Amino acid sequence: xxxxxxxxxxxxxxxxxxxxxxxxxxxxxxxxxxxxxxxxxxxxxxxxxxxxxxxxxxxxxxxxxxxxxxxxxxxxxxxxxxxxxxxxxxxxxxxxxxxxxxxxxxxxxxxxxxxxxxxxxxxxxxxxxxxxxxxxxxxxxxxxxxxxxxxxxxxxxxxxxxxxxxxxxxxxxxxxxxxxxxxxxxxxxxxxxxxxxxxxxxxxxxxxxxxxxxxxxxxxxxxxxxxxxxxxxxxxxxxxxxxxxxxxxxxxxxxxxxxxxxxxxxxxxxxxxxxxxxxxxxxxxxxxxxxxxxxxxxxx
Ligand code: ZN
Numbered sequence: 464x465x466x467x468x469x470x471x472x473x474x475x476x477x478x479x480x481x482x483x484x485x486x487x488x489x490x491x492x493x494x495x496x497x498x499x500x501x502x503x504x505x506x507x508x509x510x511x512x513x514x515x516x517x518x519x520x521x522x523x524x525x526x527x528x529x530x531x532x533x534x535x536x537x538x539x540x541x542x543x544x545x546x547x548x549x550x551x552x553x554x555x556x557x558x559x560x561x562x563x564x565x566x567x568x569x570x571x572x573x574x575x576x577x578x579x580x581x582x583x584x585x586x587x588x589x590x591x592x593x594x595x596x597x598x599x600x601x602x603x604x605x606x607x608x609x610x611x612x613x614x615x616x617x618x619x620x621x622x623x624x625x626x627x628x629x630x631x632x633x634x635x636x637x638x639x640x641x642x643x644x645x646x647x648x649x650x651x652x653x654x655x656x657x658x659x660x661x662x663x664x665x666x667x668x669x670x671x672x673x674x675x676x677x678x679x680x681x682x683x684x685x686x687x688x689x690x691x692x693x694x695x696x697x698x699x700x701x702x703x704x705x706x707x708x709x710x711x712x713x714x715x716x717x718x719x720x721x722x723x724x725x726x727x728x729x730x731x732x733x734x735x736x737x738x739x740x741x742x743x744x745x746x747x748x749x750x751x752x753x754x755x756x757x758x759x760x761x762x763x
Contacts, residue, residue: 468728468729470685471691472690472693472720473669474500476490476496476695477489477496477694486710489699493535496513500543502713503694506716507719509542509732509735511540513529515532533566534569537569545570545573550576550578550589552584561602575603575609577613578619580618600626615648617648617657617658617661620661621661623638641671642654669691670684677697686726691719693716693718
């Protein structure tokens with residue numbers, strides 16, 4: 464487990480599900496996503512988990528769209544740790560799921576999501592076969608991309624340990640434990656403890672919460688010394704009691720950072736996040752953008 468005061472805030476701005484009709488502030492186009500990431504970076508996010516949508520809001524696997532999004536984000540927030548999804552929720556072919564891994568050059572992703580099992584979401588099943596998981600893990604390793612290990616149950620962490628024993632997964636390990644999705648582990652002390660007990664030595668870990676579980680899961684991880692994933696992908700409403708309240712990624716990040724500071728932790732800079740996770744340093748700065756980990760972020 465990671466130690467220290469800094470907390471890594473992993474932003475998930477878009478996802479596959481939220482649509483503007485219900486979540487007006489969800490960023491869709493590369494320009495919208497980049498501007499939103501910039502705002503959230505200034506609020507304390509140090510990594511970003513990206514999905515791609517077409518202009519009509521439909522999810523897409525296309526590599527050129529991922530390239531456009533990653534490039535726009537790299538221009539807007541050159542410091543931030545870039546993560547892409549390999550979700551198979553809307554398509555199953557490994558070639559499509561791995562298309563996001565081939566973004567090259569300055570906007571090359573440093574990490575990519577890897578879900579470690581099959582499960583049900585409220586809307587239906589999500590299938591991740593052993594062959595698909597191994598193929599995606601191998602594709603990432605070949606490209607020097609570190610997995611964001613997405614686990615929805617302790618059994619998926621056990622499966623990660625099996626893949627580690629086979630050499631299919633190699634360090635560094637960043638686990639995102641997603642709690643509160645209907646069909647998998649709820650957010651509870653027992654589930655959180657079981658997840659932490661199952662993690663391999665040296666793993667960095669975060670809790671994400673789905674829907675109304677987001678604040679609870681994030682707060683639990685913050686209190687226990689872990690890290691968080693937060694954003695409209697996982698939770699469409701800032702306030703579940705007053706759904707008309709403004710729900711933006713920036714507000715969600717600001718709240719996560721406020722809670723962190725209330726328990727004596729500071730948001731990690733992207734450079735600190737890379738050091739905590741064990742990622743290589745990245746120099747994405749251009750003449751147009753601010754220096755890496757420079758004074759561009761608002762002071763604490
Ligand atoms: Zn995602």
